[in-house]
Amino acid sequence: MISNYYFLNVIRFTLLVLVQVLVFNRLNFFGFINPMVYILFIYWYPIKENRSAFIALSFLLGLSIDFFSDTMALNAASTVTIAYLRPTIMRFVFGVNFEFQSFKLSNTTKAQQITFLALLIIVHHLVFFTLEVFSLENFLLVLKKTVSIGLATLVLCLLFGSLFSASKE
Template sequence: MNNTVFLNSLRFVLLILAQVLIFNAMNFMDSINPLVYVIFFYWYPIKGNRTLFMLISFLLGLIIDIFSDTMALNAIASLTVAYARPVIMRFCFGVNYEFQNFSFKNTTKVQRITFMALLILIHQLVFFSLEILSFAHILLILKKVFATGLVTLVLCTLFSSLFSPTSE
């Protein structure tokens, strides 16, 4: 248990540092800024305390907001993803995820990438909808969600395959 707490704490700090120091400074094509800290929602233990997870998710988003000057947009998007995570897991992995012995090792790569893509999609939709805050600009919102989401998904998939112990 202590090993899990230490690993998640380390991931928390490293993802904040990576997002703030490296990825916030990147701008692909002048508008795409990958939000790779979203992989924390993928890596968090499946059977972890839900209340603690939501609190940590809010804190993660809030810290990113403080350093990014984004007025709590990341905090709201992170909290939304944390709240929706069980529904997304049930959608991607079926009823199997509710069993005690469920592990990502027992799932297919397509299921894991779908899970990660849905986490990123929800985060990006909430983030950019609140950032732009106008249905008149729905095409701009969708463009930003798609472009940033795609780059974020590629980077998160890369990170997951490099740093996740459950990768095959």
């Protein structure tokens, strides 16, 4: 059971990096929208696992995307930020329910799942584009990119989530 769990996370990690680097980094909707679907790894990662290992894996995820995208550790900083803030975001969305041993993301409502994913994406994109632009003069550009790329990322992540999730039937 444990080896199956690790194998699944390694497969998710590898496939999300490959899909991001080989497909989504090459897309340019409207000239500037590149969805960042690799955030799904942080969304799908089990709740009750070692937090230090999770943050280290998030760093490796972001660094591997940075390596292939030539983005100077912007993805690594963004993924570490949302990995660190994930328990706070979960407490905001799910209340104290997520702290129980029996909590599973699949047992929550669809609205809570979408809210959780949307907040992860918003925080990730705000950190990423703030570091990319690195100027308060262009705050509207940061907001424009965060909203437009965030919406595209959310839609694609929901599509991927519906394709690869196990049905409850």
